[in-house]
Amino acid sequence: MASINLLLVVLGIAVLVVAWLPSFLKDYPLSYPTIVVGLGMAIYLFDVPLPEPDPLQYTAITTHLSELCVIIALTGTGLKIDRPFSFKNWRMPLRLVTWAMILTIGAMALVAWYGVGLHPASALLLAASLAPTDPVLAGDVQVGDPGEGGEDNVRFALTGEAGLNDGLAFPFVYGAIALLPAEMPLSERFWNWLAMDVLYRVGVGVLAGWLSGKLLAALIFRLPEKISLKASANGFVVLAVTLTTYGATELVKGYGFLAVFVAAITLRSYERTHEYHRHMHDFSDQIERIFIVILLLLFGGAIAYGLLASLTWPDALLGLTLLLVIRPLAGLVSLAGTPSVRSERWVITFFGIRGIGSFFYLSFGLEKADFPEADRLWAILGFVVLISIVIHGILATPVMKKLDQQHIPPHS
Template structure:
């Protein structure tokens, strides 16, 4: 396919998405479904313009998915504005730890007992498919700083945390297959791949996020320097935290997520009194940057402006990455050996294992019944699972396991893109209507609102924050 023809196809797709964005947001149809259809159209299944082979292009696919996931993890961290001591953090921590471990164990058990996979491959499949995707879950994540909704906070935090917390299980699966050293009785896996990797990743990311943010704010406040080019700040911090964590054998994914959280936390701790958001929004809308440059170096507004500018750039980068990778997924489906796909496994995972494990992880939590149900349903699988699959293939999986795991993984990912893409608009619209109804009732009857707030939301659970 010529570069000119590719330019035409990509240009038409981008313009179509830009012009139809408001329409798509009202329909039970996500942009990811559109990208998937475009990928199928340009593949050898129809036009033959792009032929991606999951066996021949594994190194390229690993790097592409890695970059897209990193950008999304940093974005997720920046969205989580409640302070680190806020009890909302308990929900994503439960999901990324308890629910994630239960999901890995459940998938591994099904794969070993019912699919006939070796134990190592079964654990590996659990590590690949257990984490939810931070890239494709943007419709159910926090939309703006200061959003205190428990449902969106839980799904955003889970998507940011469990890509890192799944990595030890991928390494365990590879170790059980003889492709990674886990030590006698797994001591090296526990000490290095779990304890050290998690601790080092979080420490490196948080430390670099705070240090970089403080340096930028010092230069802006004290010397009126380092103004503008916040996109380079975002890319630099992502690359720095990821590379430093990997160099120390820590979790790069957790490091990037922690860097985003740390940068947002720094902004909160240094924003002095009152709301600065109107001034920041005015600065970002300034066409000639005179207001923006003044706000960027203002002692009171500089932290919020920096965090918001970095978030805005990263969200655009995330959208471009989503488009590129979902089109790629559609373009490689022609080469999958679908005889290895077991189709009953897909609904079992998405509608059975995920909701059950999420519910068990949230037992006794402050979330409402409706929130727990929606959290269980929106266990979206996507780019992160594809990354772990390519990572495992490049570590020496046998051809038979490559075909089986590729078919199982992509069948789950494609099904998730479709069913979650179709259901996200009506389900989240219903959830938002319930929240507005409760707020209206509270305004009409404050006493009743306080009574409800002390025990439950209009959906039967504790009050939203």
């Protein structure tokens, strides 16, 4: 009982940190995720009797906690984008989630395979887990709340990318599973992967998200005209949008992450200036922060418990290469010819923040199949996420301030 009560105290303090610190830190080069991770490390270093934070031992719990956090974040991310969807308006994030992500995964997998000796399947799983940018921890470099306006190229590109690539990285996770030894010939596994995991699941994810967004928009905005609904129910609607869309899409084997974001974008396009969008976004943001607290505390605890014990110097160099070389170069190549200036492209390519989504993909892959050197994969991924949280958290505020001072108008 004492440990439960202590856990409640720790969670309460962490929730206050997440609730208040963003306002205090908005003018300083420090992010609240860094502080929460540090808090988790400190608590577990003092051997406080709390749940053991071992993602290898509790793979299913890690998968589902991070899964819930990501899908709620994806809904909030889609709702706060003011720019209407079109291939022209969205060409920058679309290039980032296609060319940049494919180049990043390919380069990362090759370096992990040839450079540090990971098994090809493990190398691809690690690359697929680390390639997506995170919709959860990237708030400092994303667009503001619904209707605020001023969506510059940098914030819009990073927000759109974070929303889309959490679904489009999934085929590569399944591709890593297909590379593991199996009775089925590799060529047959490839064609099954292409047909099912790429074409079918992506297509169903987009279609289900669009249909769900249309249906839910009609209910949300037309039902109150006929029935008097309490204002207190407004926030819970966002949970209905998130859980219904995700669950229904997963039932028909589509990519639920992709569907949730598409549904949020579709919903946002309906009555675009309606204040209801802000209510739904605010509620999703509050729920998301509760999951962030739990996951970051456990992440800090996992580091204190030895998550990085299997990390070698070549592994650490691999992680830094991803953050400082592979991602920036892939981003610059993909953004060539887009209506953005050089400083914008550099900022976009540098702030490829890794976080909760990477936790999900790796735990999901390890839950589905037996990958070689799982502890080493967690060590590399944990190192990359930790470095990303610290470096990007320190630089986000001053860099975005500098960018804002240039008064670069947004391009349509």
